[in-house]
Amino acid sequence: MFAATAIALLVAMVLALVRLYAGPSLYDRVLAANSFGTKTVLLIAVMGFLTGRPDFLDIALLYALLNFIGTIAVLKFFRYRSLGDAVEEKAASRNKEASQ
Amino acid sequence: MEFKDAFGLFNYWIVIVLMMTGLYIVVSRGNLVKKIVGLNIFQTSVFLLYISMGKVTGGTAPILTGKPEVFSNPLPHVLILTAIVVGIATTALGLALVVRIKNAYNSIEEDEIQKLDLAAENEVDEPGARP
Amino acid sequence: MIALLVEAASWTFLLLGAFLVLVGALGLVRMPDFYTRLHPAGITDSLGADFILTGLVLQAGFSLVTVKLFLIGAFLFFTSPTSTHAIANAALVAGLKPRHAVVPPRPPEKATQDEEAR
Amino acid sequence: MISAHLPILQVIVPLIAAPLSAFCRRAGVAWYLSLVICAVSFAISIALLIQVLEEGHISYLLGSWAAPWGIEYRVDVVNAFVLMIISGIGTAVLPYARTSIAAEIEPHNQALFYTAYLLCLTGLLGMVITGDAFNAFVFLEISSLSTYALVALGAGTDRRALSAAYTYLVxxxxxxxxxxxxxxxVYMMTGTLNMADLAARLQGLEHNRTVLVAFAFIVTGIGLKLALFPMHLWLPNAYAFAPSAVTVFLAATATKAAVYLLLRFLFTVFGIDYHILGLTMTWLFTPLALAAMFAASTVAIFQVELKRMLAYSSVAQIGYMVLGMSFLSVTGLTATIIHLFNHALMKGALFMVLGAIVLRQGAATFNTIRGLGRKMPWTMAAFVTGGLSLIGVPLTVGFVSKWYLVAAALESGRWPLAVLIVLSSLLAVIYVWRVVEAAYLEEPPADSKATEAPLSMLVPTWILIAANIYFGVDAGLTSRIASAGARLLLGVAQ
Amino acid sequence: MESVINMALLVFLAGTAFAILRRTTLFSVVMLSGVFSLVSAALLVHLDAVDVAFTEAAVGAGVSTVLMLSTLALTARHEAPGTRSRAIPLIVVFLTGLALVYGTLDMPRFGDPSAPVHQHVAPRYISATAHEIGMPNIVTAVLASYRGFDTLGEVTVIFTAGIAVLLLLAGTIREPTTATKITAMEHHLVLRVVTKVLIGPILLFALYVQFHGDYGPGGGFQAGVIFAAAFIIYALVFGLETAGNALPGRAVRILLALGVLIYSGTGVVSFFFNKNFLDYSVLGATAQAGQHIGIILVEFGVGMTVAAVMVSTFYAFAGQNPPIGDEEW
Structure with a gap:
């Protein structure tokens, strides 16, 4: 039964990768990457049970945490173009340029 | 080499393909950031080579659970934990160098940097433009 | 008897969760526009994940593993909606227009996808 | 109590000093700490050498775990000698570095420079002393990472140091x-990482294809680190654009540690009778070494910047060491081991001279050293003596290593090689003469206000030059150690 | 079933590697390299290398993606089309690959229990760990005690990287002037609230991983990365300056050095009991207790140094003011 869930998750991950590859706009790609990450968390959890060693869940928890940080870093990267303190007017000019 | 035999090595062959892809990216691409990503792939696939040599079919992770079980070999895991740290250290240093090169040359393409160096060299034989 | 019941319940949860994740992934691919894709991504993150995790909790019974599963569930409960919100907010602020905007846009060009928002 | 822990103290003392020097805010304090620590590690290496000459070899079990299970330090004549070279040069460079670094590196980086310097020293010492294959890789990486940072620090004066450091990193x-x-x-086929244990277990795997490929990869990998001829592209730029004190330290020690590692793996791990060893030596190492000697020396002749010229001459000198190795005879190996020491002395002194010129003139090129013979007499005199030693004139160390090399060539019956060795020394004459001619026979530009280098730089230079001459005249000690090491590596009776 | 997942993940990896090779937008290259290290972490879990998968996920998907993103923010976003001929690299790579495949012919088959690797040194670790060190996680036992000096080398490597990044980038860090008072993400109320809620559990999770390393997957290095991840997310959302108040650059530099000193200090202590370096058996009442204390201390040193290096590297990268104008962007 775990195998069925694992395969379903693998298929879902492939579909997410399709969107990651095809996604016209950048934000589609970020969304696909984020959902790919969440599915991997579930895959690692299910694989832990599949191999009968459920104490691998730390990795799943770690990955859920990192997936969140990665997404936030990507968004800040595009919004303010620097992961440090960005000056407000620089960000404003970028929106004008990004939306033409 | 009947199929069962070849199948046993299939794992290593794919790891070798990964290694060569990483090496190819490093050797052929001119972009400095791309080279570092290639280096990362090359090193990660070497880690996979080490770990797949330590795996025992039917064995579990080398964490004692009281029950007598077949364990996979713990030694490659220890070596690779150190090698991962070496990999991330090299990546951090390489990226810091890329940022400094961008500040100095205003480009991160190897060909442009070489052009700038040659231009600076035969312009006049001064020791090199200040950054 | 109880064990059989719990076993069956966890299978149903697992299968339901797997089905929902698949539906979400399919929706992510088939949906025409970015904003409509937010919904299926939400399905997999929230409901799909919860069903699978509860299925695993039932399998694991009362132990440290269940605590970890609960932690993962709580963590996903907090981070998934936030990150989906952050992505949607970033897209909107960057000026990515929904495909069929309420305001009548200039003559809707042929079925070109939403413009490249780079 | 202390003498029992000498092998580990050799590596731990600089390793602990590095974080301590990271605490110092001012460069002076960090410099002083590094000087004391280098002197202590030099003393430890001498004590180790004496102990090893008496007892044969020392084995130190880390964490008191037995050899193949834990990590073991095996110190014998060869690596005790190389340890002494590395810590000796490290101690000689520090008083020199004080003023040279102050002039070439941005002020805010000077305190941390000494931390990176100590880490590089730790990496080199740890790489040479360890008896465990993977531990050698870890300390190889410590020395490499700190070397990349040290080379990149040259960006204070010339931005090309950054791209040189990047190429060197890749x-x-x-x-x-x-x-x-x-x-x-190799681990996959034997199951162990301890070098002595590896050697024992490799005996049975003579014609195993995996071990053969492992041998090829290890030789290529160390060859790259060693800047063996076709793989030397990173060396000239790295040595030319690094700060002068860093070039002095690297030219005299980094490639030596890599040569030692190659010796250790070829002769101790794979052993002299490994069937492929003979083949690789005659068909791969000898041609590559000859190519290195001739091609690098000819390129050196046409260089404008002196540092890059000496860097190419280093590539040629590494060709000599590899040539000595390829004879597979006791004299050949003695030539290689003794050339490790002699080359460190020669190149250390020559690069120190160039550092003094850079300090006074801003750059070391053929038009900035015009007429320096009169302006900086002591410095240029040191250059002349070092140049003579590079050529291999009698009464200098260069002659001793050339002597052993030619003897090994004649002994192996291939006398044309001996002729080629002497010929390549003539190439060295040309580029040394170009510098001497520019310095002494040409008139200094009217406005040149070059003055003699400061004492703190002249004294270390002249100490190395004196050692150049002393060990040239009385080569008894060094050749005794080198031949003992050669016999040990080849497994010939002591 | 096992080898099906194995094969699927390996093919996944090869596909991602080829995609990275072909993509020219550097942003998608960075994201794909995050996916690459994530899938390799999943494969490592499948190959029973739990600690390694933990570290690879923490490093590959977490730290290196954030570092690469901050590098991209400071440099360019597109890779210039290659002008150089692809012939020589192809030949070199093909020959190396061929040599490696030739090398695999005599290798023991994948997962073959009678391979020499499982006969010589490893069996002792598996059998002796229970009574010599008394710790379920054999990998941590071997990492910290049997081959403890390798891990000291590892800590020194990460310390060297921290010092090198400081040497390279400390000069051009932009002092937070008043102009940047408007920290980023000012009006992202949802993000700020959620991050405040999450920082606590993340740090708690880091400490759990640090001290749970003896019993399950985890240990100093992974804990250090998670600890740094908490501060990175705090700096991302609340701005570098507020994060600087919480963990100032000077304190990070001291922690950087302190971790290495703790590790080597634990080793030096055994000199006074006339034992070899890094011999923990003298630290406790019995040899086994000593090993426990030694390993916990050593892992603590690793965790401190790794966390300090990751935070100081992030501060160095994020603190740079982007030199390129907006038009190039």
């Missing part, structure tokens, strides 16, 4: 990864 990491692949394959 090629160095590829070399180190090849080395790890080699160790992985």
């Amino acid at each position: 090629m160095g990491t590829i070399g180190a990864t090849f080395f790890v692949i080699g160790i992985g394959l």
Whole structure:
């Protein structure tokens, strides 16, 4: 039964990768990457049970945490173009340029 | 080499393909950031080579659970934990160098940097433009 | 008897969760526009994940593993909606227009996808 | 109590000093700490050498775990000698570095410079002393990472140091990864990482294809680190654009540690009777060494910047060491080991001279050294003596290593090689003469206000020059150690 | 079933590697390299290398993606089309690959229990760990005690990287002037609230991983990365300056050095009991207790140094003011 869930998750991950590859706009790609990450968390959890060693869940928890940080870093990267303190007017000019 | 035999090595062959892809990216691409990503792939696939040599079919992770079980070999895991740290250290240093090169040359393409160096060299034989 | 019941319940949860994740992934691919894709991504993150995790909790019974599963569930409960919100907010602020905007846009060009928002 | 822990103290003392020097805010304090620590590690290496000459070899079990299970330090004549070279040069460079670094590196980086310097020293010492293959890789990486940072610090004066450091990083990491692949394959076939244990278990795997490929990868990986002829592209730029004190330290020690590692793996791990060893020596190492000697020396002749010229001459000198190795005879190996020491002295002194010129003139090129013979008499005199030693004139160390090399060539019956060795020394005459001619026979530009280098730089230079001459005249001690090491590596009776 | 997942993940990896090779937008290259290290972490879990998968996920998907993103923010976003001929690299790579495949012919088959690797040194670790060190996680036992000096080398490597990044980038860090008072993400109320809620559990999770390393997957290095991840997310959302108040650059530099000193200090202590370096058996009442204390201390040193290096590297990268104008962007 775990195998069925694992395969379903693998298929879902492939579909997410399709969107990651095809996604016209950048934000589609970020969304696909984020959902790919969440599915991997579930895959690692299910694989832990599949191999009968459920104490691998730390990795799943770690990955859920990192997936969140990665997404936030990507968004800040595009919004303010620097992961440090960005000056407000620089960000404003970028929106004008990004939306033409 | 009947199929069962070849199948046993299939794992290593794919790891070798990964290694060569990483090496190819490093050797052929001119972009400095791309080279570092290639280096990362090359090193990660070497880690996979080490770990797949330590795996025992039917064995579990080398964490004692009281029950007598077949364990996979713990030694490659220890070596690779150190090698991962070496990999991330090299990546951090390489990226810091890329940022400094961008500040100095205003480009991160190897060909442009070489052009700038040659231009600076035969312009006049001064020791090199200040950054 | 109880064990059989719990076993069956966890299978149903697992299968339901797997089905929902698949539906979400399919929706992510088939949906025409970015904003409509937010919904299926939400399905997999929230409901799909919860069903699978509860299925695993039932399998694991009362132990440290269940605590970890609960932690993962709580963590996903907090981070998934936030990150989906952050992505949607970033897209909107960057000026990515929904495909069929309420305001009548200039003559809707042929079925070109939403413009490249780079 | 202390003498029992000498092997580990050799590495731990600089290793603990590095974080301590990171605490110092001012460069002076960090410099003083590094000087004391280098002197202590030099003393430890001498004590180790004496102890090893008496007892044969020392084995130190880390964490008191038995050899193949824990990590073991095996110190014998060869690596005790190389340890002494590395810590000796490290101690000689520090008083020199004080003023040279102050002039070439941005002020805010000077305190941390000494931390990176100590880490590089730790890496080199740890790499040479260890008896465990993977531990050698870890300390190889410590020394490489700190070397990349030290080379990049040259950006204070010339931005090309950054691209040189980047190329060095990419090629160095590829070399180190090849080395790890080699160790992985050998570990896969034997199950152990301890070098002595590896040697024992490799005996039975004579014609195993995996061990053969492992041998190829280890040799290529260390060859890259060693700047063996076709893989030397990173060396000239790295040595030319690094700060002068860093070039002095690297030219005299970094490639030596890599040569030692190659010796250790070829002769101790794979053993002299490994069937492929003879083939690789005659068909790969000898031609590459000859190519290195001739091609690098000819390129050196046409260089404008003196540092890059000496860097190419280093590539040629490494060709000599590899040539000595390829004779597979006791005299050949003695030539290689003794040339490790002699080359460190020669190149250390020559690069120190160039550092003094850079301090006074801003750059060391053929038009900035015009007429320096009169302006900086002591410095240029040191250059002349070092140049003579580079050529191999009698009464200098260069002559001793050339002597052993020619003897090994004649002994192996291939006398044309002896002729080629002497011919390549003539190439060295040309580029040394170009510098001497520019310095002494040409008139200094009217406005040149070059003055003699400061005492703190002249004294270390002249100490190395004096050692150049002393060990040239009385080569008894060094040749005794080198031949003992050669016999040990070849497993010939002592 | 096992080998099906194995094969699927390996093919996944090869596909991602080829995609990275072909993509020219550097942003998608960075994201794909995050996916690459994530899938390799999943494969490592499948190959029973739990600690390694933990570290690879923490490093590959977490730290290196954030570092690469901050590098991209400071440099360019597109890779210039290659002008150089692809012939020589192809030949070199093909020959190396061929040599490696030739090398695999005599290798023991994948997962073969009678391979020499499982006969010589490893069996002792598996059998002796229970009574010599008394710790379920054999990998941590071997990492910290049997081959403890390798891990000291590892800590020194990460310390060297921290010092090198400081040497390279400390000069051009932009002092937070008043102009940047408007920290980023000012009006992202949802993000700020959620991050405040999450920082606590993340740090708690880091400490759990640090001290749970003896019993399950985890240990100093992974804990250090998670600890740094908490501060990175705090700096991302609340701005570098507020994060600087919480963990100032000077304190990070001291922690950087302190971790290495703790590790080597634990080793030096055994000199006074006339034992070899890094011999923990003298630290406790019995040899086994000593090993426990030694390993916990050593892992603590690793965790401190790794966390300090990751935070100081992030501060160095994020603190740079982007030199390129907006038009190039």
